[in-house]
Amino acid sequence: MRTLSGVLCGVLLAAASSSYAQEHPRDGAIHDVDTKAWWHTTEALSNDGMEGRDTGSEAYLRAAAYVVKRFEAAGLKPAGESGGYLQNVPLHQVEIDAKTAWIVVNEGEKSSNTFRLRFLEDITAAVNEATPVDTTGDLVFRGYCGKDALGADVAGKVVVCFGTKREGLPSGAERARNVQGAGGVAIVNVDDPYFSIEPPRWPFAYARSVTIHEAGTAPREGRGGKPFVSFTLSAEAFTKMLAGSGQDAAAILKAGGAKQPLPSFDLTGRSLSAHLEKHAKEISSPNVIGLLEGSDPALKDEVLVIAAHLDGYGYGEPVKGDNLYNGTLDDAAYVALVIQYADDVKAGRLPKPKRSVLVCAFTGEEKGLLGSNYFVAHPTIDFSKIVADINLDQLRPLFPLHILTAPGVDITTLGATARAVGKPMGIEIRDDMEPERGLLRRADNFPFLNKGVPAIGFIFGYDAGTDAEKRYREWYQVRYHRPQDDLTQPMDFDAATKFDTFFYKLVGTVADGARPEMVKK
Template sequence: MNLTFRLFLGLGLCLSAQAFAAPLTFDENAFREDVKTLASDPFGGRAPLSEGEQKTLDYLTQAFKSMGLKGAFNGEYLQPVPMAKITADQSMVLKVGELSFTPGEDFTARTQRVVPRVELSGSDMVFVGYGINAPEYGWNDYAGVEVRGKTVVLLVNDPGFATQDPRVFKGNAMTYYGRWTYKYEEAARQGAEAVFIVHEDAPAAYGWGVVKNSNTNTKFTLVDDNNNQSQVGVMGWLQYAAAKQILAASGQDIEALKAAAMAPGFKAVPLTVKADLTLNNHIERAESHNVAAILPGNKNADEAVVMHAHWDHLGQIEEEGKTIILNGAVDNATGVAGVLALARHYAALPEDKKPGRSIIFSAFTAEETGLIGAQYFAENPPLPTAKLVAFLNIDGMNVGEGVDYILRYGEGVSELEAMLQDAAKAQGRQVKPDPRPQNGLMFRSDHFALAKEGVPGLLFMSLGDTDPDYIAHKYHKGADDYSPDWPLGGVKQDLVLMEHILSRLANGNDWPKWLEASDFKKRRAKDGR
């Protein structure tokens, strides 16, 4: 039985059972044209606040208009996202005692404070293990140490990954405490002035090249009423070799400190060396934009399911005197093309087949720089978050052949997992757990910003499971380009699966619940869900 026939047979069985609308017909030419255009050199890598952003906004707006869909923001397609564009001068030098380190090669440093300069001058340094304060796990790396105004050095990921002990945090599966975003947030709460995270490939889940490309060019941030002064002054990373030198200069062995940091009750270690760094910033204030269209429901229009993919990528970088465009074809032009494919499907349905609930088709800005567009949307949604049923998020599609499985990110998190299981079963596929739970993908894409507001989500991501070469040589690199040789069998089957779940949510009365105790569950409960 060929793949296409199996997919539509499985879908047909499911549709008849659920009384869904007509099956999705995949328009391969339209999908290819969307990806090819969005990932083309003229779009410049789709960096926020660039010419590439305007090209992207125009393309998506016109696409939604051509489908007859209305703008989701009171009739407008664009939601302004006020941001600061901060570019750190890469001529900086990090000095620690008698040691000097080169930006990009040994360390990275940036800030989200909207100030022209951040300066470390004779800054006291402290090694704080994993930099975690987690009462529910009985863990506090900051206990008994004062880091206010100081520079902290800490490890990436969490002790569960380090020990591989399922009784420690969540074992191999990263918790939010392992994410670099949390490390900076907690250090700010502790009053630290600067943070340097020690990079290692395995616990970080990516090589130094990703850190370098993501942190040595222009970054973006939302701006609070105090120009983000409550955040740490320096957000940095250290190559393992550089961190080893710094700790050795204080008479400390990095491997011995790593071993000690794995155990509960670890005590932070003040270092004898001091840090000096001048971070000069070029700052521009501007508005980026989220894009969203809405298909109004014909029964419960005030309730909505969100189908989403982030539109941005990393723009351009300079390497060895050459300009390299990071086109982000798989990550995430394919995701945006997938959203457009689903939007075309639903927009083309006759009125009596339109779903009962509304569907919002969205593409946010600045995911790659910290879920900024998603955070702004979550705090300023077109409908109250209590009215958002679920958030389905595509962050990279399988452009290869179809496979007999779908990946599940997280386990025992929400009832959406059961819906994923049902949709996969209808296609004769199995649900497989995330093969790299240590990477913390649950916390690295736009659905997480909505989860913080209580909206459950599903992540659909295929970046390395079907192409082992992708993470090593294409992810966040110049090689992530469109190819006319992509088979797209995986795209077809996954869009059919997503349509199954989307239709079930949009045509039913389900309010998927959070399963495990979490801040997300508590937040949803406040909305009466």
């Protein structure tokens, strides 16, 4: 793979030469000069020439090269490794070959009723170094797969579980531990079609895992290094799996969605066999980091981090004929916003902050917050000087902005600061009303919180039953981690302008005001 320096010294960036980026087809819908500039950068980062910026890909390197050029133009000082803007993140990638993968359900030697599950369409698998190539076992269903539902009789079998995300029931990690601890060779987590706050979506883009690979360490093997595989199965495929068994799949799904008791039963005579060829390789993918030096001699040694993630999904399984996952709102638009902030400070449109501001474009967020975790573990500046982190992700300007959700808003004093900034703008700051989604743990501010650094992120919020909720839900159903998250999707650019203004004011307030503090863990 080419290095980033090779990309920088090579041909012009695809984004810069893209006719789409030059034409700016949505300018007529944007009523604010700053927002228009922000959107132009978003176009450059998420047009088709950037190929979705998958972690470690050459397309990601092109995007990182573009961000480096913009950081330089904005006057940010290099704050990566070796006097540059980049912090290399060493990674290990394992991927299941979707072309050769096959998974079948067999009803026994005397039955011709054998059917194949479509990999990535009906079923997918978590993958790591210990994932076996071949797995086979009789099928049993054990409800929510709590410890009390699993006995010695599941040893050597493929255990099907209702894949609930509801509080008070076994989590996905708990289910897998329980099944493997009881001797199961695989777990099949069935989608909860009633989890409407973030409904299941098929197909999956690919079956791939990427982990941080520290020098001198072996790649992470997963659960104890023992052969074991975790599958996820669509509700529709579960119904097919149970057909003719005497079990009512629809009733089981409905009861599971309502947290009601579930039966345990064996699918007598039915087995599952899987063949999953894996490809592993070492890759690397850089964080891009620049420093805007503060203006106050007494405060400039303290640092506020503002960050977004540069990576996306890249190419994956087609959805409605499109296999390029552009990642426009997730999260190219908000890498564009931290760039726009730096541009505005340099141009004098925003005041220079008293504290220094570290501007970060993290890698590998979509693969498990890899870039932010690596930075927190291997900071390129004195970590003790970091006073706070404001993260930009999960933002969807699809409807007028009146509410912002801030998961864990009261964990730090940043929540009170955000409320003070938002109130005169007519923006209410709320805590997460849907904690079962675990959104706080899914964004790059979480590693900072784990290290005791006050951190905050935001989501466009809504009241139940409103048109705003309808648009938000539609986005998660149709566009989240989908090729349809692209430059043509519906947008409320006035709402984007309002959020951008809120962000600029919040950054200025935190950079110039009292040092943020943790309130509770």
